[in-house]
Amino acid sequence: MSYAFRYTDDSPYGHIVHLLDQHLPDRGLIIDLGCGHAAIAEPTLKLGFSYAGVDGDAATVDELNANSPVDAFVLDLNDLDRLAERLDEIAAGRPIAAVTAIDVLEHLPRPDDTLRTLHVWMLERDVAALAVSIPNVGHVDLAAKLVTGRWDVTPTGLLDETHLRFFTDDSVRALMETTGFDEIARHDFRLIFSDQAWPPDHPTQSPESMLGRYLRTLRELSDDHAETNQFVRIYSPAPTPMSTPRGGAVRSSSFATEPVTERRTPFLSIVTRTMGHRHTLVDTLACLAAQTDDDFEVLLMVNTDDDDASAAVADLVASFDDRFRSQVRIDVSTVMHRVAPLNRALDLAAGRYLTVLDDDDLVFGDWVEQFHSAANAHPGAVIRCRAVDQQIDTVGHHGPAVSASGFKAPYRATFDLASHLAGGQSPQGTMAVPCEALDTFRLRFDENMVVCEDLEFYLRVANICGVVDTGTFGMVYRRWTDRFASQHTVSPEVWEQSIQEIVRRLDAMPLLMPTGTASRLYQAAVQERQLYELDQGTSALLRRADVAERNWASLADAYAQLEHEFRKLADDRNHWVGQAEQLAPARWASLLRRVVRRCRHLLSGGS
Amino acid sequence: MTPSLSVQVVVFDNSLAELQRLVSGISATVRHARAASAVDVVAIAIGDASANPSLTDPEIDLLRGAVGPHVDISYEFFGENLGSGGGSNRLMERSDSDLIWVLNPDTVPAPNALGELVAALQPEDVAAVDARQLPIESPKGFDPETGDAAWVSGACLLMKRAAATAVDGFDAHFFPMYCDDVDLSWRLRLTGWRVRHAPTAVIFHDKRLGADGRPLASDFEHESGMLSRLFLAHRYDRPDVVQTTLAWVDEHGTDAHRRAVVTYRARLDAGDVPKPIADPTGVADLDTDYYGPSRFRY
Numbered sequence: 001m002s003y004a005f006r007y008t009d010d011s012p013y014g015h016i017v018h019l020l021d022q023h024l025p026d027r028g029l030i031i032d033l034g035c036g037h038a039a040i041a042e043p044t045l046k047l048g049f050s051y052a053g054v055d056g057d058a059a060t061v062d063e064l065n066a067n068s069p070v071d072a073f074v075l076d077l078n079d080l081d082r083l084a085e086r087l088d089e090i091a092a093g094r095p096i097a098a099v100t101a102i103d104v105l106e107h108l109p110r111p112d113d114t115l116r117t118l119h120v121w122m123l124e125r126d127v128a129a130l131a132v133s134i135p136n137v138g139h140v141d142l143a144a145k146l147v148t149g150r151w152d153v154t155p156t157g158l159l160d161e162t163h164l165r166f167f168t169d170d171s172v173r174a175l176m177e178t179t180g181f182d183e184i185a186r187h188d189f190r191l192i193f194s195d196q197a198w199p200p201d202h203p204t205q206s207p208e209s210m211l212g213r214y215l216r217t218l219r220e221l222s223d224d225h226a227e228t229n230q231f232v233r234i235y236s237p238a239p240t241p242m243s244t245p246r247g248g249a250v251r252s253s254s255f256a257t258e259p260v261t262e263r264r265t266p267f268l269s270i271v272t273r274t275m276g277h278r279h280t281l282v283d284t285l286a287c288l289a290a291q292t293d294d295d296f297e298v299l300l301m302v303n304t305d306d307d308d309a310s311a312a313v314a315d316l317v318a319s320f321d322d323r324f325r326s327q328v329r330i331d332v333s334t335v336m337h338r339v340a341p342l343n344r345a346l347d348l349a350a351g352r353y354l355t356v357l358d359d360d361d362l363v364f365g366d367w368v369e370q371f372h373s374a375a376n377a378h379p380g381a382v383i384r385c386r387a388v389d390q391q392i393d394t395v396g397h398h399g400p401a402v403s404a405s406g407f408k409a410p411y412r413a414t415f416d417l418a419s420h421l422a423g424g425q426s427p428q429g430t431m432a433v434p435c436e437a438l439d440t441f442r443l444r445f446d447e448n449m450v451v452c453e454d455l456e457f458y459l460r461v462a463n464i465c466g467v468v469d470t471g472t473f474g475m476v477y478r479r480w481t482d483r484f485a486s487q488h489t490v491s492p493e494v495w496e497q498s499i500q501e502i503v504r505r506l507d508a509m510p511l512l513m514p515t516g517t518a519s520r521l522y523q524a525a526v527q528e529r530q531l532y533e534l535d536q537g538t539s540a541l542l543r544r545a546d547v548a549e550r551n552w553a554s555l556a557d558a559y560a561q562l563e564h565e566f567r568k569l570a571d572d573r574n575h576w577v578g579q580a581e582q583l584a585p586a587r588w589a590s591l592l593r594r595v596v597r598r599c600r601h602l603l604s605g606g607s
Numbered sequence: 608m609t610p611s612l613s614v615q616v617v618v619f620d621n622s623l624a625e626l627q628r629l630v631s632g633i634s635a636t637v638r639h640a641r642a643a644s645a646v647d648v649v650a651i652a653i654g655d656a657s658a659n660p661s662l663t664d665p666e667i668d669l670l671r672g673a674v675g676p677h678v679d680i681s682y683e684f685f686g687e688n689l690g691s692g693g694g695s696n697r698l699m700e701r702s703d704s705d706l707i708w709v710l711n712p713d714t715v716p717a718p719n720a721l722g723e724l725v726a727a728l729q730p731e732d733v734a735a736v737d738a739r740q741l742p743i744e745s746p747k748g749f750d751p752e753t754g755d756a757a758w759v760s761g762a763c764l765l766m767k768r769a770a771a772t773a774v775d776g777f778d779a780h781f782f783p784m785y786c787d788d789v790d791l792s793w794r795l796r797l798t799g800w801r802v803r804h805a806p807t808a809v810i811f812h813d814k815r816l817g818a819d820g821r822p823l824a825s826d827f828e829h830e831s832g833m834l835s836r837l838f839l840a841h842r843y844d845r846p847d848v849v850q851t852t853l854a855w856v857d858e859h860g861t862d863a864h865r866r867a868v869v870t871y872r873a874r875l876d877a878g879d880v881p882k883p884i885a886d887p888t889g890v891a892d893l894d895t896d897y898y899g900p901s902r903f904r905y
Contacts, residue, residue, distance in 0.1 A: 282717055282718075282719060282809055283717075283741055283809055285717070286715070286717035286741060286809050286810075286811050287741055287742055287811055289628075289631075289632065289715060289717075289811070290628055290632070290715035290811035290813065292624070292628075292813075316718075319635060319638075319639050319718035319719070320635050320718055321631040321632065321634055321635040322631075323631055324631070324635075362741055362742035363742065364742055364813075364814075364815055364816065365811070365813040365815070366815065386820075388816065388820045395751045395806050396751055396752075399751070399806065399807075400739070400806045400807045402739060402744065402806050402902075403744040403746070403902070403903065404902070404903065405903045406746065406903050406904050406905040407816070407820050407821065407905060408820070409819070409820030471818075472816075472818075473815070473816040473820060475742075476742050
């Protein structure tokens with residue numbers, strides 16, 4: 001089938017032409033394999049290239065030759081025996097700048113064979129580049145549809161009914177590397193909504209639906225091609241093809257990946273950062289050397305520019321028995337950074353799960369075993385054990401660190417996202433995270449965070465994988481006594497800022513809630529309702545108290561007034577009693593008569 | 608002269624894996640100590656107090672392979688349960704080493720452990736030293752300057768054989784286990800020896816926590832611990848402590864504690880108890896939770 005798509009700059013054709021223009025200073029012949037209606041002929045001719053269209057469909061070729069200025073040729077890309085010869089015939093001795101294959105490789109039953117043949121021919125003819133455009137079946141629209149069981153083959157587009165092969169970024173890389181092509185540059189064609197973005201309002205398709213948004217978020221974490229519609233890339237022929245792709249899984253061919261059924265080994269990668277000066281490292285390593293389950297490796301990330309400190313760590317590890325020594329890898333970095341060694345360790349880790357243990361933490365003998373059995377029972381989940389706190393101090397000023405308190409168990413027995421935001425509830429050594437999730441979703445510690453980068457990291461992983469609690473105590477989180485507080489304290493403001501940043505990031509994405517969350521939400525809602533009712537009752541009481549207070553104030557005023565009057569009366573009485581005492585009894589009668597007269601006068605309206 | 612060393616481990620139904628971890632740790636710390644000329648000839652003596660042998664010949668060979676040719680391993684099946692103290696005494700009788708290192712089978716020494724213990728044992732008047740146990744450190748107190756302690760723990764105890772034999776080693780009456788180390792320490796101190804804690808010497812002791820975040824103790828440990836407390840009070844002339852302990856068990860004790868009381872009374876009647884010491888003044892401390900000063904509590 002041939003397609004009559006028109007050329008625009010913002011299309012896979014436009015991107016191909018852009019790559020040719022940018023990377024081919026010598027404007028020779030472009031041989032356009034599977035040219036269809038020769039969409040790139042005109043723009044490449046304008047750029048000074050010459051152009052030859054090639055197609056397997058004779059009718060299309062005839063039409064091009066009859067109705068356009070383009071030279072077109074019939075060529076069967078599956079006819080490998082005649083491929084080189086036919087290309088030579090088409091080139092007719094002209095210098096060849098590049099071969100293009102736009103929407104071609106996915107139509108071939110064995111594109112790897114065609115590419116290998118092409119590779120040999122290109123090396124022999126000194127052809128500088130191969131430019132390809134290949135549809136991406138890893139587009140989020142297809143992923144979201146497949147979640148609901150839909151795989152809609154269409155006349156054209158990502159799932160064109162004539163496609164024989166299906167490619168993702170990974171498989172394109174594998175195909176090209178193993179057939180002898182080194183990537184020069186890429187200009188992938190992106191579409192937020194591909195031709196598969198239908199039916200309208202589909203719950204996994206629409207980024208406005210919570211599920212659609214969550215799937216998009218996950219897909220975007222995995223690689224940079226959630227919205228890549230076409231892989232548009234330009235390659236040079238390598239001297240020899242690679243036997244296996246760089247860093248890729250073992251493949252049986254350029255397309256097929258051997259199923260990976262074996263779990264990664266060892267079970268656990270234990271990451272311990274140290275600056276090499278703490279006496280406590282021997283405590284931590286002694287606990288690890290005594291584990292009941294030795295299916296682990298230790299990545300000792302030594303971060304120091306002090307050669308002596310670094311050598312001391314190496315000597316310490318060398319002093320352990322052969323078996324344990326062989327489980328420890330030491331990585332020295334002189335670039336002083338608190339978080340960067342963690343991410344480097346994530347890159348180095350070979351384990352199925354990964355945990356981080358501080359160089360003053362202690363673990364119980366079955367710490368690895370607990371993680372291991374829980375991970376086998378709940379593969380893919382984050383595993384969390386419990387921790388106790390214990391204070392440590394040095395013997396004297398420079399002696400060894402010894403315990404300075406008993407154990408406290410201040411952390412929640414079970415993982416809970418909300419509680420973790422309210423305060424650290426899981427020292428790092430309580431969490432073992434599946435490396436498959438870290439790799440799949442490119443999860444790393446945020447090196448720009450001043451504090452709480454561990455909390456931020458574990459909450460991100462937990463939101464995807466969920467958390468299974470072992471329920472048993474696995475570690476002792478040791479805190480230095482107040483004597484050392486100034487060395488370790490972070491101001492509450494900085495802490496709060498980091499928590500707010502974590503909340504902001506979590507708020508920016510839908511959160512997956514584990515089973516059992518509904519009960520917890522229900523309890524929270526009931527408590528909120530009870531608080532509301534309590535608040536209402538309290539408000540009513542406060543209003544009544546306010547009224548009572550005002551009444552009381554009035555009463556107090558009235559009382560004060562009465563008291564004042566009473567005192568005045570008492571003073572008057574005393575005055576009159578005094579006066580009376582000064583008067584002779586004979587004058588009492590006269591005075592009484594005057595008073596009576598006066599009263600009568602007043603009562604009769606006198607003044 | 609560089610001292611010779613006998614490492615003594617009394618096992619009771621312990622697994623091969625557990626003993627492999629132990630001998631691997633011993634091997635590393637012996638190598639380390641030898642390199643520093645802290646010890647000379649080293650032998651590991653395993654005494655088996657189980658009802659049936661815990662190890663087969665091929666398994667013993669596996670252990671020998673784990674330590675290499677520089678350390679000899681011997682294995683003796685006792686055929687009876689001698690208890691931890693009795694078992695250690697039996698192994699000590701077989702040894703002519705200068706130093707005896709008693710280790711619990713559920714321990715794993717850190718590489719520095721032996722060298723630090725030997726260093727702490729250097730002073731002439733020090734008879735025995737113990738190590739800092741992890742991950743549950745003993746709360747028992749010690750002098751931060753001298754390391755002097757009220758007693759040293761038998762989970763990891765390095766002592767001069769001459770000092771130990773002079774006081775007849777452990778008292779096997781503390782059967783099956785517990786407090787025999789306290790008793791040995793006190794008897795050493797009563798004869799003028801010092802015992803020390805070496806916090807720089809690290810030993811992993813495979814203890815776990817219960818659901819409440821406190822050190823986990825099995826019924827057996829509760830029973831044996833209670834029995835040994837009664838023996839200790841009997842030994843050091845503290846009938847008042849015996850009586851208050853019995854009263855406490857009456858009021859608050861578990862079944863395990865009550866079994867211990869029954870055993871105590873039966874063995875008291877049979878005379879199968881530690882012989883009382885008349886004047887333990889200034890050494891025996893039965894008025895504290897940890898038989899001496901403590902730094903904190905669990």
